[in-house]
Amino acid sequence: MGSTLYDKLWDSHVVHLEQDGTALLYIDRHLVHEVTSPQAYEGLKVAGRKPWRVDSVVATADHNTPTTGWDEGVEGIRDPFAKLQIQTLDANIRHFGAKVYFPFLDRRQGIVHVIGPEQGATLPGMTVVCGDSHTSTHGAFACLAHGIGTSEVEHVLATQCLVTRKMKNMRVSVEGALARGVTAKDVVLAVIGRIGTAGGTGHAIEFAGSTMRALSMEGRMTVCNMSIEAGARAGMVAADETTIEYVKGRPLAPKGAEQERAASYWRTLKSDPDAKFDREVALDARAIKPHVTWGTSPEMVISVDDAVPDPEREKDGAKREGMERALAYMGLKPRTRITDVKLDKVFIGSCTNSRIEDLRAAAAVVQGRRIASNVRLALVVPGSGLVKAQAEREGLDRVFRDAGFEWREPGCSMCLGMNPDRLDPGERCASTSNRNFEGRQGAGGRTHLVSPAMAAAAAIAGHFVDVRQWR
Amino acid sequence: MEKFTLLDGLVAPLDRANVDTDQIIPKEHLKSIKRTGFAAALFAAWRHDPEFVLNQPRYRGATILLSRRNFGCGSSREHAPWALLDYGFRCVIAPSFADIFFNNCFKNGLLPVVLSEAEVDRLFYECASFPGFKLVVNLENQSVSTTDGSQTTRFEVDAFRKYCLLNGLDEIGLTLRHADKIRAFEARRKAQFPWYF
Numbered sequence: 001m002g003s004t005l006y007d008k009l010w011d012s013h014v015v016h017l018e019q020d021g022t023a024l025l026y027i028d029r030h031l032v033h034e035v036t037s038p039q040a041y042e043g044l045k046v047a048g049r050k051p052w053r054v055d056s057v058v059a060t061a062d063h064n065t066p067t068t069g070w071d072e073g074v075e076g077i078r079d080p081f082a083k084l085q086i087q088t089l090d091a092n093i094r095h096f097g098a099k100v101y102f103p104f105l106d107r108r109q110g111i112v113h114v115i116g117p118e119q120g121a122t123l124p125g126m127t128v129v130c131g132d133s134h135t136s137t138h139g140a141f142a143c144l145a146h147g148i149g150t151s152e153v154e155h156v157l158a159t160q161c162l163v164t165r166k167m168k169n170m171r172v173s174v175e176g177a178l179a180r181g182v183t184a185k186d187v188v189l190a191v192i193g194r195i196g197t198a199g200g201t202g203h204a205i206e207f208a209g210s211t212m213r214a215l216s217m218e219g220r221m222t223v224c225n226m227s228i229e230a231g232a233r234a235g236m237v238a239a240d241e242t243t244i245e246y247v248k249g250r251p252l253a254p255k256g257a258e259q260e261r262a263a264s265y266w267r268t269l270k271s272d273p274d275a276k277f278d279r280e281v282a283l284d285a286r287a288i289k290p291h292v293t294w295g296t297s298p299e300m301v302i303s304v305d306d307a308v309p310d311p312e313r314e315k316d317g318a319k320r321e322g323m324e325r326a327l328a329y330m331g332l333k334p335r336t337r338i339t340d341v342k343l344d345k346v347f348i349g350s351c352t353n354s355r356i357e358d359l360r361a362a363a364a365v366v367q368g369r370r371i372a373s374n375v376r377l378a379l380v381v382p383g384s385g386l387v388k389a390q391a392e393r394e395g396l397d398r399v400f401r402d403a404g405f406e407w408r409e410p411g412c413s414m415c416l417g418m419n420p421d422r423l424d425p426g427e428r429c430a431s432t433s434n435r436n437f438e439g440r441q442g443a444g445g446r447t448h449l450v451s452p453a454m455a456a457a458a459a460i461a462g463h464f465v466d467v468r469q470w471r
Numbered sequence: 472m473e474k475f476t477l478l479d480g481l482v483a484p485l486d487r488a489n490v491d492t493d494q495i496i497p498k499e500h501l502k503s504i505k506r507t508g509f510a511a512a513l514f515a516a517w518r519h520d521p522e523f524v525l526n527q528p529r530y531r532g533a534t535i536l537l538s539r540r541n542f543g544c545g546s547s548r549e550h551a552p553w554a555l556l557d558y559g560f561r562c563v564i565a566p567s568f569a570d571i572f573f574n575n576c577f578k579n580g581l582l583p584v585v586l587s588e589a590e591v592d593r594l595f596y597e598c599a600s601f602p603g604f605k606l607v608v609n610l611e612n613q614s615v616s617t618t619d620g621s622q623t624t625r626f627e628v629d630a631f632r633k634y635c636l637l638n639g640l641d642e643i644g645l646t647l648r649h650a651d652k653i654r655a656f657e658a659r660r661k662a663q664f665p666w667y668f
């Protein structure tokens with residue numbers, strides 16, 4: 001019997017296996033940011049330990065960096081706690097070292113899951129960890145990538161290994177061409193809508209099928225990013241020429257003869273034809289429409305031409321209660337057409353959708369128009385300084401600014417509202433991020449997850465619209 | 472993690488049951504970037520009271536905390552053992568402990584010792600009667616004794632946990648027992664796939 005991609009990645013990284021199935025898994029790349037690393041570094045200091053392999057570490061500040069006022073420097077950071085974490089990361093990296101470090105204000109600073117691939121710090125066949133659950137993003141490169149907790153951050157720093165157990169194999173196959181206006185974000189929302197937020201629990205998901213193969217690397221990252229929202233700590237896509245082309249020439253990627261040797265290995269990073277999966281799910285891409293979440297969990301999602309569901313029609317009591325609670329929180333009535341839902345804010349950004357293709361797609365919708373008068377704030381937050389610079393070279397910043405959007409400095413921003421970019425209680429937001437939990441974007445805030453094009457169209461119209469009909 | 476073998480220390484009696492992690496370290500003190508520096512926050516709410524046990528000069532420098540049942544209940548915050556350790560405690564003696572706290576203690580080199588209610592009662596009494604009352608906690612023998620050896624009580628401890636504490640092995644320490652294997656794996660990987668390094 002053949003091996004799955006996950007089996008191959010797992011097998012090639014097991015250093016030691018205990019009888020009970022607990023393994024020491026070797027970690028190739030460790031991404032570090034300011035929020036989950038301070039106590040890990042402190043732990044090293046207290047125990048008098050050193051990082052095992054400093055060159056595995058790539059660090060940046062992203063979670064609570066402000067997106068305005070960069071000219072004031074670190075001193076301009078208003079939140080003293082955020083400032084302390086950013087300064088502590090700085091001190092720790094200076095003390096312990098890293099392969100590369102992009103501190104606050106660096107031109108290459110950005111969301112850790114955007115800069116890893118951008119720098120070629122994420123390479124096919126790697127194990128990648130980070131103290132952040134959306135580390136699954138890097139699975140797009142045929143990597144075994146998942147989030148870890150602070151004590152594990154310390155453990156990986158000190159030993160280069162993670163103590164873990166093997167997960168089960170699950171394959172999500174998506175076949176067929178996507179309709180115009182339907183994106184990777186809609187694919188992953190459709191998957192979550194189908195299998196639920198616990199659907200992938202205990203599994204590593206491989207996203208396969210002609211639709212996935214046709215997606216760009218950025219699209220694949222969007223899909224893998226939200227694996228965790230489907231309950232799977234890791235999601236991945238097999239390596240192919242798209243992967244190899246994307247990686248080529250990036251600062252930390254192999255060059256010359258080594259590049260060719262690497263590429264021939266990378267081409268083996270796919271499931272064997274006779275590989276067996278514990279679970280299989282299939283979706284028809286042609287049936288996927290633009291998606292909008294209506295509730296407080298990513299599985300509470302509908303197509304743009306649907307109406308908000310009616311809890312009355314739900315037979316399962318617990319589910320019905322959950323729906324009622326979500327509707328009350330979201331301030332929505334059952335059977336409201338989602339296109340009738342008006343918005344207060346729009347957020348285009350986050351590690352799910354803040355890359356150049358996302359910004360291009362949003363700008364194409366916005367071009368030559370103005371945001372609606374009921375939209376109080378429309379934010380575009382590029383995923384990294386380099387994405388921002390590229391967008392500016394293409395004039396996208398002008399398109400957004402002319403339409404009334406704010407064009408900000410890179411970072412996580414309103415994805416989690418640790419910095420000053422937040423929703424106020426009761427405010428409704430179309431967001432390209434990945435979590436619509438209660439209070440995620442600010443206490444009492446109401447989040448609807450959508451693709452960049454859908455968010456852009458909603459900003460212009462003031463309510464959700466079907467981008468497939470956008471002219 | 473620091474080894475725990477033999478502790479000969481002053482005992483501070485905290486005569487309360489159900490001391491929860493919120494009392495051990497109130498949540499306002501969690502906004503830190505460190506796992507040290509919590510000593511001042513230990514039992515912060517009670518420290519305002521001049522009569523509170525840790526404010527009494529006779530218990531200054533105590534390394535053993537004596538308390539009542541269900542010590543460490545509440546949230547899973549690892550800050551609770553960090554705060555106790557940072558203050559200087561290496562051992563907590565009580566008739567029972569909350570589960571997560573109990574685990575977290577071992578992870579951080581703090582020894583939780585379970586003794587019977589009657590035994591704990593007796594120790595509270597001794598503490599009150601003799602200023603400077605000390606105990607000797609011997610992990611190897613799993614015993615708690617008075618310094619003159621006149622009274623000795625045995626306690627139970629999981630063999631694996633005992634081994635880890637005696638050798639100062641935290642989870643990282645345990646993994647580092649395989650350091651040679653990790654190094655060998657790394658060398659092989661580097662030879663085969665140099666571009667990952």
Ligand code: SF4
Pocket residue numbers: 062063111112113132134350351352411412415416433434
């Ligand atoms: S953008 Fe959001 S989800 Fe992504 S790393 Fe930052 S906070 Fe986490």
